[in-house]
Amino acid sequence: MILVTGGAGFIGSNFVLGWLAQSDEPVINLDKLTYAGNLGNLQALADDPRHVFVKGDICDEKLVAGLLAQYKPRAILNFAAESHVDRSIHGPRDFVITNVNGTFALLEATRAYWADLADADKAAFRFLHVSTDEVYGTLGAEDAPFTETTAYAPNSPYSASKAASDHLVRAYYHTYGLPTLTTNCSNNYGPYHFPEKLIPLIIANARQGKPLPIYGDGQQVRDWLYVSDHCAAIRRVLEAGRPGETYNVGGWNEMANLDVVRILCGILDELAPKAAGSYVDQIVHVADRPGHDRRYAIDARKIERELGWxxxxxFETGIRKTVEWYLEHDAWVRDVQSGDYLRWLDTNYSNRDSQPEPGQ
Incomplete structure (x- = not known):
């Protein structure tokens, strides 16, 4: 049995679904069900006895300790996190509470549990912490991609809180011998992605006839990783990763945000055309967010060399699958676009002057 935290969120739910699609090993799924946690993501497992859902907070050390004592998992995979940079700018406190304090509480409960295991179980146990490439900061256009030895230089409250959590995980390995693994991934995309992030936001807004907001000049570069590929990498790290090691997980798909949006518009023009014109006509440029990192790029050679992943x-195959999924799941999009979500969009975008895409 494994314990997954944050398993009702975007990456976590994709991981749980993928895990149970190819394994009968049960999953204990602990999720607080904040705005981005959605049991609808896990509807396919509603009657599956292999999936045990527990609503709760990783900051609740007593709750976590009780789950560990009751279910005795062989591994913990920590997906639980506040993860949206814009939200961290507007409200950094939640990010420190969940990403720093929550990881600390989880590590403390895990350390106590692990210390009491029999020697063989102790040796086999793993704590896998899922993190982000944003902890490394930003790159110039000609800089080499991030490696596992790149110095941390986080530039947002979100990335700073994730950097702190990574340091705690590292410290618990070196100080206590807890067998930890850390993965730092690039930008994920795919099914069940909450529509505050770029790709699902653009698809939803395009379909609803709303502006497609692009920060600044839209030339911020990201490495895009399809979520099922990320989940496969995590499974491989859990299976064969060396305790204490960090593995960068990337898609080898660097692309500017504006190019991503234009590609999305082209696919939508093909699969769900407007009555007149192109979805590109809806693109507007808005004021950039504070401290916006210019470029991320992941060097994923270590995980390929050592673990064969x-x-x-x-990007071409993954982004088409993503658009097709959202077109087929209009009801899911409507369900997650609650009043709280709409209030958030108003908070984040209402004070940004917008300009149409040049040439329109």
Missing amino acids: KPVET
Whole structure:
């Protein structure tokens, strides 16, 4: 049995679904069900006895300790996190509470549990912490991609809180011998992605006839990783990763945000055309967010060299699958676009002057 935290969120729910699609090993799924946690993501497992859902907070050390004592998992995979940079700018406190204090509480409960295991179980146990490439800061256009030895230089409250959590995980390995693993991934995309992030936001807004907001000049570069590829990498790290090690997980797909949006518009023009014109006509440029990192890029050679993992999807195949999924799941999008979500959009975008895409 494994314990997954944050398993009702975007990456976590994809991981749980993928895990149970190819394994009968049960999953204990602990999630607080904040705005981005959605049991609808796990509807396919509603009657599956292999999936045990527990609503709760990783900051609740007593709750976590009780779950560990009751279910005795062989591994913990920590997906639980506040993860949106814009939200961290507007309200950093929640990010420190969940990402720093929560990881600390989880580590403390895990350390006590692990210390009491029999020797063989102790040796086999793993604590896998899922993190982000944003902890490394920003790159110039000609800089080499991030490696596992790149110095941390976080530039947002979100990335700073994730950097702190990574340091705690590292410290618990070196100080206490807890067998930890850390993965730092690039930008994920795919099914069940909450529509505050770029790709699902653009798809939803395009379909609803709303502006497609692009920060600044839209030339911020990200490495895009299809979520099922990320989940496969995590499974491989859990299976064969060396305790104490960090593995960067990337898609080898660097692309500017504006180019991503234009590609999305082209696919939508093909699969769900407007009555007149192109979805590109809805693109507007808005004021950039504070401290916006210019470029991220992941060097994922270590995980390929040591563990034999590399992504299956290209950006072209993954982004088409993503658009098709959202077109087929309009009801899911409507359900997650609650009043709280709409209030958030108003908070984040209402004070940004917008300009149409040049040439329109």
